[in-house]
Amino acid sequence: xxxxxxIHLALVHLDGAGPGRTPGAVESGVxxxxxxxxxxxxxxxxxxxxxxxxxxxxxxxxxxxVRAGIELHHRTDDAFHRHPWFRSNSxxxxxxxxxxxxxxxxxxxxxxxxxxxxxxxxxxxxRPALRTSTQRALRSAGEPRLGLVVAVExxxxxxxxxxxxxxxxxxxxxxxxxxxxxxxxxxxxxxRRPRLAFGDDEVHLVGRVLAxxxxxxxxxxxxxxxxxxxTLAA
Numbered sequence: 564x565x566x567x568x569x570i571h572l573a574l575v576h577l578d579g580a581g582p583g584r585t586p587g588a589v590e591s592g593v594x595x596x597x598x599x600x601x602x603x604x605x606x607x608x609x610x611x612x613x614x615x616x617x618x619x620x621x622x623x624x625x626x627x628x629v630r631a632g633i634e635l636h637h638r639t640d641d642a643f644h645r646h647p648w649f650r651s652n653s654x655x656x657x658x659x660x661x662x663x664x665x666x667x668x669x670x671x672x673x674x675x676x677x678x679x680x681x682x683x684x685x686x687x688x689x690r691p692a693l694r695t696s697t698q699r700a701l702r703s704a705g706e707p708r709l710g711l712v713v714a715v716e717x718x719x720x721x722x723x724x725x726x727x728x729x730x731x732x733x734x735x736x737x738x739x740x741x742x743x744x745x746x747x748x749x750x751x752x753x754x755r756r757p758r759l760a761f762g763d764d765e766v767h768l769v770g771r772v773l774a775x776x777x778x779x780x781x782x783x784x785x786x787x788x789x790x791x792x793x794t795l796a797a
Contacts, residue, residue: 564643565676566608567683567736570697571690572639573607573632574600575792602709604700606632607639609711612704616726618715625710635795642794648787652678652780659772669761673749677773678780680748684740685781694735704730742777746770 564572577600606629613620624630643649657674661667687694704711705727715723738744746769753759761769 564640565679565683565739566611566700567686567693567697567739568643568679569607569611569636569639570604570700571686571693572788572791572795573604573635574693574696575788576635576795577603579792579796600628600696601699601703602626602628603632603635604696605629605703605709605711606634607636608700609633609704609714610636612727612730613715613723616723618719618723618726620714621716622713624714626708629709629711638795639791642791646787646790648783648790649678652776652783655779656772656776659775660769663768663772665761665765665768668758669753669765672753672756672759673746673761673769673773676752677745677749677769678776680736680739680745681742681773681777681780682784683736684738684745685784687735687737688740698735701733701735702731742774743767743770745773 606624606626609624609629610620610633620633624633653674655674656677657670660670660673665673687697703709705724711727712720712724738748743766746766749769750761750763750766753761
């Protein structure tokens with residue numbers, strides 16, 4: 564699952580947490596203006612934020628809410644990657660791509676990451692509360708009060724601090740809902756991995772296969788979220 568999905572599941576988890584939830588966390592699905600839920604939302608996305616900059620989280624951020632969000636992230640990923648929705652959609656895309664000539668490594672990577680990005684795009688569409696929360700999490704990533712700098716090795720902290728500051732200027736990934744745009748993004752992401760990379764001339768193929776899978780993916784999203792929310796609440 565990618566960062567938008569993680570923030571969505573964090574909101575769902577908070578909303579169902581009852582009286583013991585994070586103080587001031589949710590009002591109609593949107594964190595309160597004072598940011599009571601923001602550390603939790605940032606933490607839920609932080610491992611993905613780190614991976615985008617090729618960082619590895621090795622330390623414990625100062626804020627308790629951030630740490631709880633990171634824990635939720637790992638629990639969510641574990642449940643998500645075992646869920647039939649992910650396995651069936653990812654496998655179908657990978658098999659279609661390989662059957663049409665894409666290398667096995669690239670096909671499997673596109674099946675995995677492409678499905679996650681399309682899910683993010685679908686979740687963002689028509690969910691104003693999630694859009695607000697995701698933008699707030701991005702803009703808050705560089706806030707010193709969250710103590711995120713200590714989350715990486717000391718020698719990486721200047722570059723990590725710059726990365727966190729950059730996140731605060733990001734816009735929402737509107738193009739995650741478009742199969743062709745996701746295919747081009749996958750080409751760029753995988754270009755640095757020779758065994759997973761694919762060529763410019765194969766981008767259209769990847770986009771076409773993702774577009775073919777998109778209706779099936781979207782039809783099962785509500786059930787996926789409900790199942791994951793139930794697992795996380797257990």
